[in-house]
Amino acid sequence: MALFESKNRGEGRIHENLDELSTDLADYIAELSEASVKERGFFAIALSGGSIISLMRNLCGAPYNKTVDWSKWYIFWADERVVAKNHVDSNYKLAKDQLLSKLPIVPSHVHSINDSLTAEEAANEYGFVIRQLVRTRVVNVSEVSDCPKFDLILLGMGPDGHVASLFPNHSVLEEKNEWVTFITTSPKPPPERITFTPPVINSAANVAVVVTGGGKAEASRLAIDDVGPECPILPARMIEPAAGKLVWFLDNQAASKLKGFSQFYK
């Protein structure tokens, strides 16, 4: 693994292959869980869809099955596709099938959207649920905004630089008031989604963006490197936790266009 620290784009961990990345990712999550349970008694983690779920697979085995205090985990989604929970496109189903069903998490601690509502209603209701949990401090509250402060928000990134369901040039990028909002025109199917807004993501204690594959090398460069003002602003570049820590988990293909790449591997 090679490490980099960037002035305002956080810390980067570049891995030789997906196995190494999965091992490191599980370690990182387990460490944050331990610290957060010790400090607050809870671990509020938000997942995304896509490949990140299978990259978390090591959490299902030793030593984590014994060492992690699963009873303190509260699960959320940074974005969900508005489809039935048993639909093949569902982010909830993906996480449930590949991860949550293999971990001893308390079922009432899993907070996914109500799939019988419209996207707008589901976003409002999800925001309300989070508000209740902030009130009781199961989800911490930010000191710098009036937003929830998730202990960890895990994001994937698309080749277009989207994170959660924040797509390039979408008006949702400007949302400042809501914690959770909705879109009905996602360029990546399915079209209807709910998503955490940038202020919520940037209020988290920790944000990890997990990016793998050569198809995302250019987006990684635009999201992380010190590119000039003439470059397009990707949603992933808007991730800048105000009082939290940003970590990039990359494989060497996704990192291959970063300025320092050859120097990381000298």
Ligand SMILES: O=C(O)[C@H](O)[C@@H](O)[C@H](O)[C@H](O)COP(=O)(O)O
């Ligand atoms: O619902 C979704 O589609 C996801 O939440 C999305 O934001 C995903 O995390 C990225 O598109 C990366 O996905 P991959 O890692 O599978 O490329």
